[in-house]
Amino acid sequence: MSVTATATSTTSTTTCRPRQLLHQLTAVSVVGGPLCFWLGGLLSPPAMHTDGAQTITANAAANPATNTAHLIAFFAASFLLPVSVVGLARLSWARAPWLSTLGGFTGVVGWIPLAALTALDASAVAMAQMPGSPSYGKLYDAFAYGPLMNAFLIVYIIGHLAAYVLLGIALRRARVLPAWAAWAMVASSPLTMAMFILPGNPVTVGAIAIGLLVAGSVPAARAMARAGTAPSDREQGGAC
Numbered sequence: 001m002s003v004t005a006t007a008t009s010t011t012s013t014t015t016c017r018p019r020q021l022l023h024q025l026t027a028v029s030v031v032g033g034p035l036c037f038w039l040g041g042l043l044s045p046p047a048m049h050t051d052g053a054q055t056i057t058a059n060a061a062a063n064p065a066t067n068t069a070h071l072i073a074f075f076a077a078s079f080l081l082p083v084s085v086v087g088l089a090r091l092s093w094a095r096a097p098w099l100s101t102l103g104g105f106t107g108v109v110g111w112i113p114l115a116a117l118t119a120l121d122a123s124a125v126a127m128a129q130m131p132g133s134p135s136y137g138k139l140y141d142a143f144a145y146g147p148l149m150n151a152f153l154i155v156y157i158i159g160h161l162a163a164y165v166l167l168g169i170a171l172r173r174a175r176v177l178p179a180w181a182a183w184a185m186v187a188s189s190p191l192t193m194a195m196f197i198l199p200g201n202p203v204t205v206g207a208i209a210i211g212l213l214v215a216g217s218v219p220a221a222r223a224m225a226r227a228g229t230a231p232s233d234r235e236q237g238g239a240c
Contacts, residue, residue, distance in 0.1 A: 026087035027225035031217045033080030037114075038210040040073035041203070044121070052140030059128035067125060074118040081111040084217070085163055087224055092170035099173065103166030110159020113152035120144055157196065161189040164213065177219050184216035 045062035048055055059067060085107025089100040123143070127136040143149065168185035171177045191209035195202060 023224050023226075026083060026090075027221040029080040029083040030087045030224055031084075031214070031221035033077055033084035034210060034214045034217050036073045036077035036080060038207070038214050040070050040077060040118075041206060041210060043067070043070035043073060044203075045070075046203070048121070048124070049144075051137065052144065053134060053137030055124050055140060055144075056128045056133050056136055059124050060133055062128075071118065071122055071125065074114065074121065078111070078115040078118055081114065081160075082108045085111065085160075085167065088167045088171065088220055091176045091220060091223055092167065092174040095174035096170035099166050099170035103163050103170055106159045106166065107163030110156055110161070110163055113156040113159075116149070116152045117156065120149065157193075161192055164189045168216070171220065176223055177216070181216040181219045184212040188213040188216070 043066050045058040045067060048058055086104050089104030089107070092103075093100045120143070124140060127133055127140060130136065164185045168182045171185070172179060172182035188209045191205055191212065195206040195209065198205065
């Protein structure tokens with residue numbers, strides 16, 4: 001009996017470790033994705049994404065180290081954010097399966113274009129470093145406002161903004177997060193939309209919106225990081 005019990009305990013421990021590691025990595029993504037996105041926005045040169053000439057001029061005048069940091073932050077966010085919305089959906093799955101599914105799906109689809117939009121920022125930096133950089137304004141406009149990038153932008157805006165409304169409601173319904181954290185996620189979406197609609201795309205409004213998302217993601221990351229408390233563990237009766 002003791003040999004059997006020891007073998008069962010060893011198997012359980014071996015099974016738990018990958019699951020705990022997965023929770024920890026997902027927890028990093030849940031808070032790290034929005035944080036990297038927030039930093040990338042804060043470090044972006046002013047007057048970005050207005051027109052080609054102004055965008056290139058802004059990049060030419062920007063501090064090279066800060067500008068490189070903004071690209072690195074967006075690069076990291078483009079990998080972490082799709083994982084983060086899957087993690088949020090998993091947290092709320094047990095009590096709000098449909099909202100979780102819709103929120104997770106729209107979030108993944110909405111964040112995928114961030115890689116293309118980050119590459120667009122990188123192209124503006126490259127153009128700003130070329131001789132006669134102001135002359136590249138029309139080339140930038142032709143690419144940035146062409147049908148392909150417009151399609152990426154529309155999917156990005158609709159997808160990720162809808163996701164945090166759905167996921168925030170799902171997480172609150174599942175009682176996984178405190179009310180303030182869930183509603184902070186929900187509120188981040190209309191505030192971000194306001195940044196796109198208001199004249200001049202005020203970055204302060206966008207910074208507040210993503211700040212709310214970061215704040216709301218911290219309790220979610222803690223919940224995901226707790227080994228043995230994720231829905232999959234409880235459902236399967238695991239010992240982790």
